[in-house]
Amino acid sequence: MGATREVQWSELQRDPKSVAALADTGDVRVRRRDGAALLLMREDRVSAAGEGAFTAARALRNVLTHLPLEVAAAALTEEFPWLSLLPVEELPQFIADFTRSAQIAAEVGQWSVLAQTVREWRATAAVYADPSLLRRLTEPLTDDYGPVPTPMEVDDDAG
Template identity: 30%
Template sequence: MLPAPASPRRDRAQSVQSSELSRNPSRVFAAAERSPVDVTRRDGEDLVLMSKREADARDALLGIAVELIAVATDDRGTLAERMADRFPWMLALGAADRETCARELLDSARASSATRQPHLAVATLTAWRETASALAAGLEGGIVDWFDEPTAVGRP
């Protein structure tokens, strides 16, 4: 029997015996779409069944962690300079934004690891990289005129 759906915090994977996977594959697969499922086996090493999205997110977090370890082991320059060496797109940011970006990337990677939520670090990295790309393309923040009231437009 499958345990109750996992909580949003994925502290522990659900666990099923391999025979349950054989008897009720659709239920086990549905559970694996929500969070990883440990498949225990008598005749071999236990396996983990997870969605490709989950595996890709973990791979992305591992990739970020590799770069952050390289930054941490380098002693040349400031944190922001070392981060910009590993993430060259950061050079499109101003000096103050590079410092903020570096700190946010480290903090989100730590939070992702601590909570087992890889998307936190990936989302932070993506947001900063897209900001840098927009700045490099000349899309700098300017004065924005907001409409206070809805404005009717004609049909195209």
């Protein structure tokens, strides 16, 4: 497969056959002035990419499951340096969440699942990096903030 080529929207409109020929050799990014770029690719490559991603996610899960925790954590910390901010006892949960999210993302073809897991854990690491924030979020509540409305009451107030 070749590198991603770029064309303008007007070129796709003017000469769709030549843009389709480009898509036969690799992905084509179609730039638009009034919106996000589009990615044009052949369906057979998308299907193969999905199968490859699913296979890679399954293999990653199996490898991380069988590695000693220290080795798996060290490998993932190279990619995500902020993991070093987490307490050691949190690392097994991160590894489990990461591998499960990778497998789910590959199975359903929605990589936002994995991205969300990484975002949430990075935010958790940021909390651990700020002792004042960590203390405020983990100390017991001593004030009475009154009754908690039911979700129905909240919806009624918004409407």
